[in-house]
Amino acid sequence: MTEQQKSIIKTLREQNFSYNAIAKAMGVTVATVKSYCQRSGLAGNRKEAFQSQSDTPLALPSFCRCCGKQLIQREKVKQRKFCSDECRVTWWNSHPEQVNRRNPHTGKCLCCGKEFTWYGPKPHKFCYHECYIKHRYEGVTHDTEAV
Incomplete structure (x- = not known):
C-alpha cells in the first residue's frame, strides 16, 4: 500500500466513513482497509460518530484505481474509475485477470x-x-x- 493510499484511508476514516465505503471508493479489499485502520488506531465503531456529527459528507469521494488521485464526478454521467487514458491502460495491462473479455x-x-x-x-x-x-x-x- 502506498503512502498516498494510507493518507486517503486516514482522511476518509476521520470523516467517519465505513471500511466498506472506503474499500469501494479506493478499489481495494475491505480486509486491507480494516487491517490498516486497526494498525493505525483508526478502528472502532463509527455509529456514534455518525449520530453526533451532523455535517457528514453526502457523497464519498472517488479515486483513480491506478494512481490514487481524487476524481471529480459529474452528475448524470457514468462514474469515472480512472483519471486519464494512460492510467486506464496501465491499470488494465497490470491486471489482465480482471479483464472481462467476451466471445x-x-x-x-x-x-x-x-x-x-x-x-x-x-x-x-x-x-x-x-x-x-x-x-x-x-x-x-x-x-x-x-x-
Whole structure:
C-alpha cells in the first residue's frame, strides 16, 4: 500500500466513513482497509460518530484505481474509475485477470499446430505474427496427420 493510499484511508476514516465505503471508493479489499485502520488506531465503531456529527459528507469521494488521485464526478454521467487514458491502460495491462473479455474463440495455428485463443469476430489462422511470416514466406505448415 502506498503512502498516498494510507493518507486517503486516514482522511476518509476521520470523516467517519465505513471500511466498506472506503474499500469501494479506493478499489481495494475491505480486509486491507480494516487491517490498516486497526494498525493505525483508526478502528472502532463509527455509529456514534455518525449520530453526533451532523455535517457528514453526502457523497464519498472517488479515486483513480491506478494512481490514487481524487476524481471529480459529474452528475448524470457514468462514474469515472480512472483519471486519464494512460492510467486506464496501465491499470488494465497490470491486471489482465480482471479483464472481462467476451466471445473467446479457439483454433489451431496453421504453422506450428499449437492451439490458441483469440477475441473478436474475425477468424484467426495463426497464433503469432512470426508464425504467419514463417507460413507466408518460408512455406512452413503444420502436418495435421503426424502427431
